[in-house]
Amino acid sequence: MKRIIPTLIFGTMATLNMNAVVDKTFNYHVDRFADIEVLRYEVPEFHRLSLQQKKMLYYLSQAAQMGRDIIWDQNGKYNLQIRQLLENIYTGYNGDRNSADFKAFEKYLKQVWFGNGIHHHYSTDKFRPEFSKAFFEEQVASIPDSDLPLAPGQTRAEMMEVLIPVIFDPAVMAKRVNQDGTQDVVATSANNLYGDGVTQKEVEDFYAKMKNPNDETPVSYGLNAKVVKKDGKIQEEKYHLTGLYGPAIAEIIYWLDMAKSVAENDAQKAYITKLIDYYVTGDLKLFDEYSILWAEDTQSDIDFVNGFIESYGDPLGMTGSWESYVNFKNIASSSRTNKISSNAQWFEDHSPVDPRFRKDKVKGVSAKVITAAMLAGDAFPSTAIGINLPNSNWIRAQHGSKSVTLENITEAYDMASHGNGFNEEFVIDEPTKKMLDEYLYITDMLHTDLHECLGHASGRLMPGVDQDALKENGSALEEARADLFALYYVADPKLLELGILDNPDAYQAEYYKFMLNGLMTQLNRIEPGNNVEEAHMRNRQLIAKWVLENGRKKGKGGKDVVELVKKNGKTYVKINDYPKLRELFGNLLAEIQRIKSEGDYKAGNDLIQKYAVKVDPKIHKEVLDRFSKLDIPPYRGFINPVYTPEYDTAGEITDITISYPENYADQMLRLSRDYSPLTK
Ligand code: ZN
Numbered sequence: 239m240k241r242i243i244p245t246l247i248f249g250t251m252a253t254l255n256m257n258a259v260v261d262k263t264f265n266y267h268v269d270r271f272a273d274i275e276v277l278r279y280e281v282p283e284f285h286r287l288s289l290q291q292k293k294m295l296y297y298l299s300q301a302a303q304m305g306r307d308i309i310w311d312q313n314g315k316y317n318l319q320i321r322q323l324l325e326n327i328y329t330g331y332n333g334d335r336n337s338a339d340f341k342a343f344e345k346y347l348k349q350v351w352f353g354n355g356i357h358h359h360y361s362t363d364k365f366r367p368e369f370s371k372a373f374f375e376e377q378v379a380s381i382p383d384s385d386l387p388l389a390p391g392q393t394r395a396e397m398m399e400v401l402i403p404v405i406f407d408p409a410v411m412a413k414r415v416n417q418d419g420t421q422d423v424v425a426t427s428a429n430n431l432y433g434d435g436v437t438q439k440e441v442e443d444f445y446a447k448m449k450n451p452n453d454e455t456p457v458s459y460g461l462n463a464k465v466v467k468k469d470g471k472i473q474e475e476k477y478h479l480t481g482l483y484g485p486a487i488a489e490i491i492y493w494l495d496m497a498k499s500v501a502e503n504d505a506q507k508a509y510i511t512k513l514i515d516y517y518v519t520g521d522l523k524l525f526d527e528y529s530i531l532w533a534e535d536t537q538s539d540i541d542f543v544n545g546f547i548e549s550y551g552d553p554l555g556m557t558g559s560w561e562s563y564v565n566f567k568n569i570a571s572s573s574r575t576n577k578i579s580s581n582a583q584w585f586e587d588h589s590p591v592d593p594r595f596r597k598d599k600v601k602g603v604s605a606k607v608i609t610a611a612m613l614a615g616d617a618f619p620s621t622a623i624g625i626n627l628p629n630s631n632w633i634r635a636q637h638g639s640k641s642v643t644l645e646n647i648t649e650a651y652d653m654a655s656h657g658n659g660f661n662e663e664f665v666i667d668e669p670t671k672k673m674l675d676e677y678l679y680i681t682d683m684l685h686t687d688l689h690e691c692l693g694h695a696s697g698r699l700m701p702g703v704d705q706d707a708l709k710e711n712g713s714a715l716e717e718a719r720a721d722l723f724a725l726y727y728v729a730d731p732k733l734l735e736l737g738i739l740d741n742p743d744a745y746q747a748e749y750y751k752f753m754l755n756g757l758m759t760q761l762n763r764i765e766p767g768n769n770v771e772e773a774h775m776r777n778r779q780l781i782a783k784w785v786l787e788n789g790r791k792k793g794k795g796g797k798d799v800v801e802l803v804k805k806n807g808k809t810y811v812k813i814n815d816y817p818k819l820r821e822l823f824g825n826l827l828a829e830i831q832r833i834k835s836e837g838d839y840k841a842g843n844d845l846i847q848k849y850a851v852k853v854d855p856k857i858h859k860e861v862l863d864r865f866s867k868l869d870i871p872p873y874r875g876f877i878n879p880v881y882t883p884e885y886d887t888a889g890e891i892t893d894i895t896i897s898y899p900e901n902y903a904d905q906m907l908r909l910s911r912d913y914s915p916l917t918k
Contacts, residue, residue, distance in 0.1 A: 266654040268877055269902040271348045273763075275871035276619060276902045279650040281611050281879055284896045287566065291540055292894040294500045295564060295611050296881050298542045301493035302562035302614035305544070306354075306909055307916035308483050309560045309615040312551065313355035313414060315430040316404050318917050320356060322387035323401070325910055327377040328903075330385075342368035343377075351906045352619055352875060356405065357414035357428065359620045360763065360772055360873060364412055364428070371406055387917065415553050417771055419710050423553035431557040433466030433475075441465050441554060444472045451704070455632050457522035460556035462546045477546060478520030483560075485915040487517050490544065497542075505535040513544065529628035530637045536604040540566045541642075543627060548616060550773065555712055561615035563625065565608040568645050575605035575643065575687050577736045585692050585727060590824035595835040597698050601638040605691035610644045612878055619875030623648050626690040631705045634695060641691035643683060651874065652679060659868045664759055666803075666810040670750055677747035684738065685724045685748050692727070693720030697831050707837030711846045713773035715830055718780055722827035725752060725781075729820045746816050753800055753819075754811045756782025761853060761861045763872045769851050780850035785822040787849075793818050802857075809860055877905045 269276040287295065310317040324347045333340060346367045353359045367374075378386075378398065388397055403410045411428035418426075424438040432441065445459050463474035464482060475482045479491065491514050498510040512528035515521075525545070535541075542565065546558030578585075582600040589596060613621045626641040628634065665671045697719070699705065708715050727733070729745035739745075756778040763775065770776050789799025793815030799822060803812045813819060833842045865872075877900060884893045900908070910917075 264653075265898075266650050269348070270871060271345050273872045274349070274352050275654070275874045276352070277650050277654050277874055277876050278879070278898055279610065279646050279876050280898075281609055281896055282646060283566075283568070283609060284611070287539075289891075289893065290500050291502070291566070293883075293891055294497050294502070294540050295566065296883060296891075296894045297493050297497035297500070298540070298544070298562075298564040299612040299878075299881055301490045301497065301544055302542070302564055302612045303909060303913040304489035304493060304915060305486055305560050305562055305615050306618075307914050308477075308486050309354045311483070311916060312430055312557075312559055313353070313357065314411065314428055316401060317350075317355035317430075318914075319387045319389065319397070320401060320405065321350065321910065322917055323378065323381075324350060325907060326381055326385055326387075327374075329907065330381065331377065339369045339373040343373065348902065351902070352873075354616070354618075355414070356411070359875075361765070361768075362414035362771075363765075364408065364414075366408065367405060371402065374402075374405070415551055417553055417710055423710070427553050429551055431464055431552050433464060433468075435467050436465055436472065438554070440467070440472050445556070451702075455526070455636075457526055458556070458558075458630055459522075460552075460554075461522060461525070461549070461558045462520055463557065476520035477560075478516075479518045481520055483916065485918075489915045491517050494544065502538045502540060505531065506538045506540075509535060516545075526628075526630060526633060529630060529633055533604075533628055533633065533637050533640050536606075536640070540564075541608065543625070547627065547629065549629075550713065551616070553710070555706070555710075559616035561617040562612070563610060563614075563617055563621075563644075564612040565610050565642070565644070568607040568609050571607035571643075571645055572605075574684075574738055575607055575641070575691060577738060578687055579603050579605035579641070579691050581732070581736065582692055582695070584732070586696055588730075588732075589696060589723065589827070589831075590726060591697065591828045591831040592835075594700075595697050595831050597635075597696065600695060601634070601636060603638055603641060603691050603695045605641040605643075605687060607645045608642045609646045612881075613876060614878075619877065620873065621647060621876060623651070624686040624690040626694045631699070635698065639695055641687070641695070643686050643690065645683070647876070648683060648686070650876070654874070658870050660759075660870055663864055663868060664754060664810070665750070666805075666812055673743075673747050674750065677741065677744040678751055680739070681728055681744055681748035682751065684728050684733070685721075685752075688724035688727050689720045693723035696723055697835060699837070700835050703835065703837040708834065708839055708842045711839075711842045714776040714780065714846060714850060715834060715842050717774050717777035719827065719830045719834060721752075721777055721781060722823050722830060725749070725823040726820060726827055729816075743816075745820075746813070749816060749819055750811070750813055752778070753782050753785075753813060757786065757800075757802065757811055758809065758857060758861050759865075761858045762865045762870075764853060764858065766855075766858065766862065769853060771851075776846060776850035780845060781823070781826060783849040784826055784845070785819060788825070789815075789818065789822050792822075808864070809857060877902055 264280050266277045268278050307318060310321060328347055346365060349365045350356055357364050383394060386394060414429050416423050416426040422438045424432050424436060424441055448459055462477045466473060466475055477483045479487050494510055494514050498507055501507045501510060509528050509531035512524055512531055516524035516528055542563060544562040547561050548559055549555045549557060551559040582603045586597050586600045624643050626639055628639060661671050661674060706712060728748050733739045734742060760775055760778060770779050786800050791798060793799040797814040799815045799818045801812050802809050879896050879898050882895050883891045886892050
């Protein structure tokens with residue numbers, strides 16, 4: 239539950255990066271459809287890597303891409319079949335590619351590629367095709383039986399009988415992750431993490447029996463398993479070499495083994511070995527052992543994540559979605575995060591929470607800035623800009639965690655945002671705009687650093703408190719806790735003392751952005767009439783609305799700390815008292831830390847229900863109207879660079895080159911062709 243997703247739509251004109259040289263001619267823009275923009279990111283400094291490091295990066299990238307089918311299948315049981323069918327139609331179509339039906343079909347396929355399935359990656363609502371059923375049926379009819387992705391024993395007619403409602407009926411598999419706690423969230427979620435007929439209560443009972451409350455080093459139950467009902471009995475189908483997703487896992491293991499052969503040091507070899515052992519057996523104890531070795535390796539230049547990691551795709555927050563990140567250290571920028579992480583204990587000791595809930599000893603929070611080299615699985619095409627792992631609470635407490643900021647991704651967002659008109663439309667006045675231009679880039683990076691490397695790692699649970707006690711609100715409250723920690727400290731004079739910031743007011747840029755986003759602009763991601771659902775968005779609205787309400791008349795001169803004001807019929811966020819706003823962030827941090835430490839489900843749920851979920855329809859409509867004039871896509875993601883090995887006559891790799899030749903469809907079709915072990 240520890241990743242930061244981007245909100246960067248502010249085209250900051252700041253000195254882009256203190257260190258890296260940005261190639262101004264690089265073309266970040268790739269594609270634009272529906273509510274999505276696809277970008278490409280640059281991998282600066284790839285050329286500085288040694289041949290051995292380049293090889294390792296290449297092998298890890300192969301391991302990353304080999305898992306693609308897994309996330310598609312986890313996201314929905316018909317996704318792989320639908321992808322093959324749509325791609326067959328797309329590549330074989332010989333009608334008019336400018337016809338309305340084909341254009342609509344192409345848009346749908348691009349959406350499906352982006353969602354790794356038929357549901358939106360973020361809202362998890364099912365996509366609505368805008369082409370006709372007749373068009374679809376006609377296209378499928380033109381495909382010979384031998385090219386149809388039929389399930390074993392399935393006829394053409396049977397396939398269509400299943401897929402037509404899945405694609406066209408809005409009521410069938412409507413939502414991938416249903417978080418509405420008044421319903422059975424397992425039975426009503428369309429993901430493929432639970433088998434047919436399995437209920438929420440059955441899953442909860444199943445794991446409750448398995449958990450030992452006295453176990454101080456519990457594995458992450460359910461992380462690598464689908465829960466199914468067989469012969470009336472609830473059981474796990476584990477993901478491992480000879481289990482579910484075996485053919486994909488075999489490929490991943492092969493490439494991990496290759497990577498191991500060129501690993502940088504013994505520590506890295508050791509954790510790759512553990513990871514392979516875990517993939518072979520599915521034994522979660524081995525995954526914990528791997529996670530500890532991985533968290534403790536802070537020396538290696540090349541690093542990666544490859545596995546079932548984050549649990550946002552599971553309404554019960556247990557099963558990990560398959561993902562992979564491959565990256566290497568950005569040495570220059572890492573000095574910033576080094577300064578923060580080496581002072582972790584100072585930050586913990588001075589945090590505004592009840593001392594009982596602080597950690598006496600913050601364990602090895604290591605932080606670094608990285609250059610992403612490959613994104614895959616659940617981290618592709620939509621990706622995080624910061625990650626903090628491992629997720630297991632006891633491992634974090636006893637062995638520490640590793641926190642990374644993906645700077646080349648943030649940079650790509652920022653570069654691609656220049657001149658998009660956002661600031662002119664939503665920021666209240668010229669001085670505020672100027673402040674954002676000057677300080678938002680750096681304070682936003684710092685917010686990510688603080689959120690990931692200190693926020694999630696801070697605080698502790700009281701003895702006997704179940705780490706899942708906050709249930710369906712756990713993710714949103716955890717994100718709020720980390721965000722509040724970051725907001726509180728981004729304004730701390732300590733950052734000037736450490737030489738990270740040069741202006742005591744720089745934090746105001748991040749505060750303004752956060753409040754504007756939480757109160758208004760993030761609503762751009764929500765369809766009219768819907769509530770806020772996604773954990774990070776709930777977190778942001780919770781914080782913003784709570785401080786808005788609790789800061790009434792508490793600012794200097796009796797003004798509101800933050801207010802919404804009207805100018806020329808438009809609503810703007812106005813911040814009247816920044817120091818007081820910081821104090822309010824601190825107060826809310828103290829309360830949410832208490833809720834987490836004590837496992838106070840009721841208080842947490844009250845906060846969520848009161849501030850995080852409901853949308854003011856008037857503001858919502860206004861935000862959507864103002865955005866519609868700007869044509870800024872609410873969501874963005876990336877395609878990856880292409881790595882190509884060069885060989886000598888003996889078949890040895892002599893170099894790996896990097897290039898960025900593909901458009902969006904090229905890349906997606908290539909991945910389906912070359913990296914689809916579950917559909918071959
Ligand atoms: Zn987080």
